[in-house]
Amino acid sequence: MKAKDWAINIWKxxxxxxxxxxxxxxxxxxxxxxxxxxxLRGIRTNNGVFVDLGCGxxxxxxxxxxxxxKKGFNQFYGFDINNGFIKKAQDxxxxxxxxxxxCGELSxxxxxxxxxxxxxxxxxxxxxxxxxxxxxxxxxxxxxxxxKGVLLAVTVHPQFAEQLARKDALKIDNEVEKSKKDDYLxxxxxxxxxxxxxxxxxxxxxxxxxxxxRMLEKHFHIEEIKGLKPSKQLLAIAEKGKIAPFFEEKHNVxxxxxxxxxxxxxxxxxxx
Numbered sequence: 001m002k003a004k005d006w007a008i009n010i011w012k013x014x015x016x017x018x019x020x021x022x023x024x025x026x027x028x029x030x031x032x033x034x035x036x037x038x039x040l041r042g043i044r045t046n047n048g049v050f051v052d053l054g055c056g057x058x059x060x061x062x063x064x065x066x067x068x069x070k071k072g073f074n075q076f077y078g079f080d081i082n083n084g085f086i087k088k089a090q091d092x093x094x095x096x097x098x099x100x101x102x103c104g105e106l107s108x109x110x111x112x113x114x115x116x117x118x119x120x121x122x123x124x125x126x127x128x129x130x131x132x133x134x135x136x137x138x139x140x141x142x143x144x145x146x147x148k149g150v151l152l153a154v155t156v157h158p159q160f161a162e163q164l165a166r167k168d169a170l171k172i173d174n175e176v177e178k179s180k181k182d183d184y185l186x187x188x189x190x191x192x193x194x195x196x197x198x199x200x201x202x203x204x205x206x207x208x209x210x211x212x213x214r215m216l217e218k219h220f221h222i223e224e225i226k227g228l229k230p231s232k233q234l235l236a237i238a239e240k241g242k243i244a245p246f247f248e249e250k251h252n253v254x255x256x257x258x259x260x261x262x263x264x265x266x267x268x269x270x271x272x
Contacts, residue, residue: 003132003187006176007203010189011130015084017192017200019057023244024192030243032125032154032264033063035228039152039268040067040121048073048120053106053141054127055080058089061099064123073120076100079109106140119144124153128212129190130203132182135215142219145271151220153267156190157227158209160263164191169253171201183211191253195244198251209265220269227262235259 011018050068052061055078065076076099080086086103090096102109110116122145124137131137145151164170171189178184185208189201213222230238230246238246245254254263 001176003176003178003182003205006173006187007130007132010201010203011082012084014192014200014202015082018202019085019088021192021194023194025059026243027245028059030234030238030246031228031230033060035226035264035266036060036064036123036152036154037067039224039226039266040064040071043068043071043121043150045072045120047075049075049115049118050077051115051119051122051144052076052078053122053124053144054130055089055101056082056085056125058085058092058096058099058101060123060125061089061101062092062096065099068121074098077102077113077115079104079106081105106137106144110140110143115144117143117146117149119146119149121145121150121152124151126154126156128153129155129205129207132184132187132205134183134205134207134212135181138215138219142271147271149271151216151269151271153212153216153269155212155265155267156204157262157265158207160257160261161188161190161204161206163257163261164253167253169199170204183207183215193245193251193253195242196250199253212265212267216267216269220271222267222269224266224268226266226268228264228266229262230259 055061061078078101083103089101176187184205188204190204191199193199
Protein backbone atom coordinates (compact mmCIF):
# COMPACT_ATOMS: atom_id res chain seq x y z
CA MET A 1 0.00 0.00 0.00
CA LYS A 2 1.20 3.52 -0.75
CA ALA A 3 2.12 5.50 2.34
CA LYS A 4 -0.30 8.35 1.61
CA ASP A 5 -3.26 5.99 1.23
CA TRP A 6 -2.25 4.11 4.37
CA ALA A 7 -2.17 7.32 6.39
CA ILE A 8 -5.55 8.49 5.08
CA ASN A 9 -7.16 5.15 5.90
CA ILE A 10 -5.84 5.15 9.48
CA TRP A 11 -7.11 8.65 10.17
CA LYS A 12 -10.53 7.83 8.73
CA UNK A 13 -10.71 4.75 10.94
CA UNK A 14 -9.75 6.62 14.11
CA UNK A 15 -11.47 9.94 13.46
CA UNK A 16 -14.18 9.44 16.10
CA UNK A 17 -11.69 8.29 18.74
CA UNK A 18 -9.47 11.29 18.03
CA UNK A 19 -12.12 13.99 18.38
CA UNK A 20 -13.35 12.38 21.63
CA UNK A 21 -9.91 11.83 23.18
CA UNK A 22 -9.05 13.15 26.64
CA UNK A 23 -5.59 11.99 27.68
CA UNK A 24 -3.96 13.64 24.67
CA UNK A 25 -5.72 16.89 25.57
CA UNK A 26 -4.29 16.64 29.09
CA UNK A 27 -0.84 16.17 27.58
CA UNK A 28 -1.20 19.24 25.40
CA UNK A 29 -2.71 21.47 28.07
CA UNK A 30 -0.19 20.56 30.78
CA UNK A 31 3.00 20.27 28.73
CA UNK A 32 2.70 21.56 25.15
CA UNK A 33 0.64 24.72 25.66
CA UNK A 34 2.95 26.30 28.28
CA UNK A 35 5.94 25.56 26.04
CA UNK A 36 4.23 27.21 23.07
CA UNK A 37 3.48 30.32 25.15
CA UNK A 38 7.18 30.61 26.04
CA UNK A 39 8.12 30.43 22.35
CA LEU A 40 5.68 33.28 21.60
CA ARG A 41 6.96 35.71 24.23
CA GLY A 42 9.01 37.81 21.83
CA ILE A 43 6.44 37.95 19.04
CA ARG A 44 4.60 41.23 18.48
CA THR A 45 2.80 42.52 15.39
CA ASN A 46 0.09 44.88 14.16
CA ASN A 47 -2.93 43.30 12.47
CA GLY A 48 -1.03 40.03 12.36
CA VAL A 49 -2.04 36.88 10.49
CA PHE A 50 -1.86 33.44 12.15
CA VAL A 51 -2.37 30.15 10.31
CA ASP A 52 -2.60 26.76 12.03
CA LEU A 53 -1.58 24.28 9.34
CA GLY A 54 -3.01 20.87 10.17
CA CYS A 55 -5.29 22.24 12.87
CA GLY A 56 -7.22 19.02 13.55
CA UNK A 57 -10.33 19.77 15.59
CA UNK A 58 -9.16 23.31 16.38
CA UNK A 59 -8.06 22.75 19.98
CA UNK A 60 -4.68 24.47 19.57
CA UNK A 61 -6.03 27.06 17.15
CA UNK A 62 -8.41 28.36 19.79
CA UNK A 63 -5.77 28.27 22.50
CA UNK A 64 -3.26 30.17 20.37
CA UNK A 65 -5.86 32.74 19.31
CA UNK A 66 -6.36 33.71 22.96
CA UNK A 67 -2.60 34.16 23.37
CA UNK A 68 -2.00 35.94 20.06
CA UNK A 69 -4.84 38.44 20.34
CA LYS A 70 -2.78 40.11 23.08
CA LYS A 71 0.18 40.35 20.70
CA GLY A 72 -1.46 42.26 17.86
CA PHE A 73 -2.86 39.39 15.78
CA ASN A 74 -6.37 39.82 14.39
CA GLN A 75 -6.66 37.26 11.58
CA PHE A 76 -6.83 33.57 12.44
CA TYR A 77 -7.06 30.51 10.18
CA GLY A 78 -7.14 26.78 10.85
CA PHE A 79 -6.72 24.36 7.93
CA ASP A 80 -6.78 20.56 7.81
CA ILE A 81 -7.16 17.86 5.17
CA ASN A 82 -9.61 15.87 7.32
CA ASN A 83 -13.20 17.01 6.82
CA GLY A 84 -14.40 15.35 10.03
CA PHE A 85 -11.89 17.30 12.11
CA ILE A 86 -12.85 20.60 10.47
CA LYS A 87 -16.53 19.90 11.01
CA LYS A 88 -15.78 19.33 14.70
CA ALA A 89 -13.84 22.60 14.79
CA GLN A 90 -16.64 24.51 13.09
CA ASP A 91 -19.30 23.01 15.37
CA UNK A 92 -17.66 24.46 18.48
CA UNK A 93 -19.87 27.55 18.28
CA UNK A 94 -19.13 30.91 19.90
CA UNK A 95 -15.61 29.99 21.00
CA UNK A 96 -14.67 29.94 17.30
CA UNK A 97 -15.55 33.60 16.77
CA UNK A 98 -12.91 35.22 14.60
CA UNK A 99 -11.37 31.95 13.33
CA UNK A 100 -11.77 30.69 9.76
CA UNK A 101 -11.69 26.89 9.70
CA UNK A 102 -11.57 25.14 6.33
CA CYS A 103 -10.76 21.74 4.85
CA GLY A 104 -8.57 21.07 1.84
CA GLU A 105 -5.08 20.87 0.42
CA LEU A 106 -2.73 23.61 1.61
CA SER A 107 -1.91 24.52 -2.00
CA UNK A 108 -5.60 25.17 -2.69
CA UNK A 109 -6.43 27.01 0.53
CA UNK A 110 -3.54 29.47 0.15
CA UNK A 111 -5.12 30.62 -3.11
CA UNK A 112 -8.67 30.60 -1.77
CA UNK A 113 -7.82 32.95 1.11
CA UNK A 114 -5.03 34.87 -0.66
CA UNK A 115 -2.52 33.95 2.04
CA UNK A 116 0.68 33.65 0.01
CA UNK A 117 3.50 35.00 2.23
CA UNK A 118 1.05 36.80 4.53
CA UNK A 119 1.35 34.91 7.84
CA UNK A 120 3.38 36.45 10.64
CA UNK A 121 3.14 33.10 12.44
CA UNK A 122 2.26 29.58 11.35
CA UNK A 123 2.16 26.41 13.38
CA UNK A 124 2.57 22.76 12.45
CA UNK A 125 1.55 20.91 15.61
CA UNK A 126 2.04 17.14 15.50
CA UNK A 127 1.66 17.20 11.70
CA UNK A 128 5.09 16.51 10.18
CA UNK A 129 5.21 13.06 11.78
CA UNK A 130 1.95 12.16 9.99
CA UNK A 131 3.11 13.01 6.47
CA UNK A 132 5.17 10.62 4.34
CA UNK A 133 6.25 13.43 1.99
CA UNK A 134 7.49 15.80 4.68
CA UNK A 135 9.61 17.81 2.25
CA UNK A 136 6.51 18.59 0.21
CA UNK A 137 4.56 19.49 3.34
CA UNK A 138 7.22 21.94 4.54
CA UNK A 139 7.45 23.50 1.07
CA UNK A 140 3.68 24.06 1.08
CA UNK A 141 3.68 25.47 4.62
CA UNK A 142 6.48 27.96 4.05
CA UNK A 143 4.51 29.57 1.22
CA UNK A 144 2.09 30.95 3.81
CA UNK A 145 4.77 32.70 5.86
CA UNK A 146 6.17 36.16 5.12
CA UNK A 147 9.90 36.84 5.18
CA LYS A 148 11.09 36.88 8.81
CA GLY A 149 7.80 35.31 9.85
CA VAL A 150 7.88 32.44 12.34
CA LEU A 151 7.07 28.75 12.09
CA LEU A 152 6.57 26.70 15.25
CA ALA A 153 6.79 22.99 14.41
CA VAL A 154 5.95 20.41 17.06
CA THR A 155 6.41 16.68 16.65
CA VAL A 156 6.87 13.49 18.65
CA HIS A 157 10.50 13.24 19.74
CA PRO A 158 12.09 10.45 17.65
CA GLN A 159 13.91 9.13 20.72
CA PHE A 160 10.61 8.72 22.56
CA ALA A 161 9.09 6.86 19.63
CA GLU A 162 12.05 4.49 19.63
CA GLN A 163 11.41 3.76 23.30
CA LEU A 164 7.80 2.90 22.47
CA ALA A 165 9.00 0.65 19.66
CA ARG A 166 11.28 -1.22 22.06
CA LYS A 167 8.34 -2.06 24.32
CA ASP A 168 6.16 -3.04 21.30
CA ALA A 169 3.79 -0.11 21.88
CA LEU A 170 4.64 1.38 18.48
CA LYS A 171 3.21 -0.84 15.75
CA ILE A 172 5.63 -0.84 12.82
CA ASP A 173 3.96 -1.53 9.46
CA ASN A 174 6.24 -3.39 7.06
CA GLU A 175 3.70 -3.43 4.21
CA VAL A 176 3.75 0.29 3.55
CA GLU A 177 5.64 1.10 0.38
CA LYS A 178 8.53 3.52 0.73
CA SER A 179 9.50 5.55 -2.31
CA LYS A 180 12.93 7.11 -2.75
CA LYS A 181 11.57 10.63 -2.21
CA ASP A 182 9.90 9.76 1.10
CA ASP A 183 12.37 10.62 3.83
CA TYR A 184 11.47 8.40 6.79
CA LEU A 185 12.94 5.35 8.49
CA UNK A 186 9.68 3.38 8.82
CA UNK A 187 5.91 3.80 9.00
CA UNK A 188 4.15 2.88 12.21
CA UNK A 189 0.93 3.19 14.18
CA UNK A 190 1.48 5.49 17.17
CA UNK A 191 -0.50 4.74 20.35
CA UNK A 192 -2.93 7.27 21.81
CA UNK A 193 -3.84 5.95 25.23
CA UNK A 194 -6.81 6.85 27.38
CA UNK A 195 -7.25 6.26 31.11
CA UNK A 196 -8.38 2.67 31.66
CA UNK A 197 -8.65 1.91 27.95
CA UNK A 198 -6.48 0.14 25.42
CA UNK A 199 -4.75 2.54 22.98
CA UNK A 200 -6.06 3.51 19.58
CA UNK A 201 -3.48 4.21 16.88
CA UNK A 202 -2.69 7.09 14.54
CA UNK A 203 -0.23 7.58 11.71
CA UNK A 204 3.47 7.97 12.42
CA UNK A 205 6.51 8.17 10.12
CA UNK A 206 9.77 7.85 12.00
CA UNK A 207 12.56 10.29 11.18
CA UNK A 208 15.68 11.40 13.00
CA UNK A 209 15.54 14.85 14.55
CA UNK A 210 18.35 15.86 12.21
CA UNK A 211 16.11 14.98 9.24
CA UNK A 212 13.46 17.46 10.37
CA UNK A 213 16.10 20.14 10.89
CA ARG A 214 17.68 19.52 7.50
CA MET A 215 14.33 19.78 5.70
CA LEU A 216 13.28 22.92 7.58
CA GLU A 217 16.65 24.64 7.07
CA LYS A 218 15.96 24.90 3.34
CA HIS A 219 13.39 27.61 4.09
CA PHE A 220 14.02 28.72 7.69
CA HIS A 221 16.75 29.86 10.03
CA ILE A 222 16.43 27.53 13.02
CA GLU A 223 16.31 29.65 16.19
CA GLU A 224 15.59 27.00 18.80
CA ILE A 225 15.09 23.27 19.27
CA LYS A 226 13.61 22.24 22.58
CA GLY A 227 12.62 18.83 23.93
CA LEU A 228 9.69 18.68 26.35
CA LYS A 229 9.32 16.49 29.39
CA PRO A 230 7.21 17.06 32.51
CA SER A 231 8.71 18.84 35.49
CA LYS A 232 8.82 17.20 38.93
CA GLN A 233 6.08 19.61 39.96
CA LEU A 234 3.81 18.52 37.11
CA LEU A 235 4.47 14.84 37.88
CA ALA A 236 3.53 15.42 41.52
CA ILE A 237 0.32 17.22 40.55
CA ALA A 238 -0.52 14.50 38.03
CA GLU A 239 0.02 11.71 40.57
CA LYS A 240 -2.22 13.42 43.11
CA GLY A 241 -4.91 14.35 40.60
CA LYS A 242 -4.61 11.19 38.47
CA ILE A 243 -3.93 13.27 35.38
CA ALA A 244 -3.13 10.94 32.50
CA PRO A 245 -0.66 10.28 30.94
CA PHE A 246 1.73 11.64 33.57
CA PHE A 247 1.35 8.85 36.12
CA GLU A 248 1.44 5.07 36.15
CA GLU A 249 -1.84 3.40 35.27
CA LYS A 250 -3.27 0.50 33.32
CA HIS A 251 -2.69 0.76 29.55
CA ASN A 252 -0.36 3.79 29.93
CA VAL A 253 2.25 2.69 27.41
CA UNK A 254 4.13 5.99 27.86
CA UNK A 255 5.08 5.28 31.46
CA UNK A 256 7.76 5.64 32.81
CA UNK A 257 9.68 7.03 29.81
CA UNK A 258 7.39 10.07 29.62
CA UNK A 259 8.85 11.17 32.97
CA UNK A 260 12.45 10.44 31.98
CA UNK A 261 13.05 11.64 28.43
CA UNK A 262 11.64 14.28 26.08
CA UNK A 263 8.46 13.00 24.47
CA UNK A 264 7.93 16.03 22.22
CA UNK A 265 10.21 18.46 20.42
CA UNK A 266 9.51 22.06 19.38
CA UNK A 267 11.44 23.61 16.51
CA UNK A 268 11.24 27.37 15.99
CA UNK A 269 12.20 28.68 12.56
CA UNK A 270 12.31 32.16 11.00
CA UNK A 271 11.54 32.40 7.28
CA UNK A 272 14.59 33.24 5.18
